[in-house]
Amino acid sequence: MSKIIKIDSNNPDLSLIDEACKILSNGELVILPTETVYGIACDPENSYAVKKLQEIKGRDKNKPISYLAGSIDQVKNVCINWNNGIENLCKKYWPGPLTLVLETKKGWFGFRVPNHNVPILVCNSYGNFLALTSANISGKPDSSTAKAASILNANLILDGGLSSKKALPSSVIKVDGNEIDIIREGYLPSHKLIKCFKKGISP
Numbered sequence: 001m002s003k004i005i006k007i008d009s010n011n012p013d014l015s016l017i018d019e020a021c022k023i024l025s026n027g028e029l030v031i032l033p034t035e036t037v038y039g040i041a042c043d044p045e046n047s048y049a050v051k052k053l054q055e056i057k058g059r060d061k062n063k064p065i066s067y068l069a070g071s072i073d074q075v076k077n078v079c080i081n082w083n084n085g086i087e088n089l090c091k092k093y094w095p096g097p098l099t100l101v102l103e104t105k106k107g108w109f110g111f112r113v114p115n116h117n118v119p120i121l122v123c124n125s126y127g128n129f130l131a132l133t134s135a136n137i138s139g140k141p142d143s144s145t146a147k148a149a150s151i152l153n154a155n156l157i158l159d160g161g162l163s164s165k166k167a168l169p170s171s172v173i174k175v176d177g178n179e180i181d182i183i184r185e186g187y188l189p190s191h192k193l194i195k196c197f198k199k200g201i202s203p
Contacts, residue, residue, distance in 0.1 A: 002031070002150050002157050009033060009117055009160040016158060017121045023155045024126055029053055031135045031149045032122060033160030034114040036097045036170055036187050037142040038149035041068060041122070044131035053131065056152050058138045066099050066110035066172075068132035070124035075111045078104045086175055088200030089193065095120065097187035101174035112170055118160050134169055142169055173197075 007016050020030045024042060027049040031040050040057070042049035044067060054061050069075045072090045076082055079102045089100065095115040101108055112132070114120065123130050134142050135149035143149035146159035164187075171186035173193055180197045182190045 002152070002154050004146055004150060004157040004159050007033075007118060007158045007160050012118050012121055014121075017118075017125050020122050020156055020158060021126045024049075024122075024130065027052075028156075029056070029152075029154040030122070031146070031152065031154045031157040032119045032132070033116060033146070033158060033163050034119055035116045036114070036164050036166075036168060037144055038135040038146065038157075038163055039068070039119070039132045040135040040149070040152055040154055041119070041130045041132045043126075044129060050131060053133070056154075057133065057136070059133070060138070064108075064110065065131045065133050066112055067129040068119055068123050069111050069113050069129055070120050072113060074129070075100070075102070075113070080105060081175075081177060083175075083178070083201060085178065085180070085197040085200035088196050089173075089175075092196050093188060093193070097168075097170040098193070099170045099172040099184075099186075101172065101183060103176070108174070110172060114170075116160070118158055 027046045042053050094113040099110045099112040101110045136143050144163045146157050168187045171188040172184035174181040178201050
């Protein structure tokens with residue numbers, strides 16, 4: 001049974017942030033509110049935690065899990081092909097409902113900086129990226145409330161209220177040099193993302 005605790009999204013109780021970080025450091029799972037849908041998080045460097053997350057979601061183990069980041073600079077520091085197009089997207093849509101799939105020294109990873117105090121504080125307090133995916137059974141509707149997310153057996157659920165009336169996941173795009181590829185239609189319209197990216201790389 002998941003432990004559900006209400007948290008003020010505008011002024012989060014830092015003791016609850018600390019509690020979430022302790023659980024994550026023990027290789028366990030935490031469900032967090034975001035501005036799109038609720039997400040379930042773990043330490044991406046803990047293989048036990050990642051396997052547990054995949055199992056409770058019924059998620060294909062070969063399907064990559066995006067990373068929650070606390071700032072643009074955190075992502076910029078690991079991306080090996082950062083350019084003005086990416087910079088433009090980040091300045092306009094981060095923090096926000098955009099996941100960028102970028103190349104790092106360890107391969108290609110999706111990154112998101114959500115526009116929500118709770119996940120940002122947890123990530124920054126933890127001091128590292130967090131694996132974050134939607135808090136629902138794979139193939140089932142996304143969760144816009146803590147109650148809906150509680151279908152997954154996490155160690156802690158931080159209840160920040162309704163995440164979004166739309167209950168749409170983030171838009172996902174891959175950037176490879178000057179090329180942009182829409183991987184998932186989501187909260188943000190694709191044509192706006194493409195226009196923003198091209199504006200950054202145009203001479």
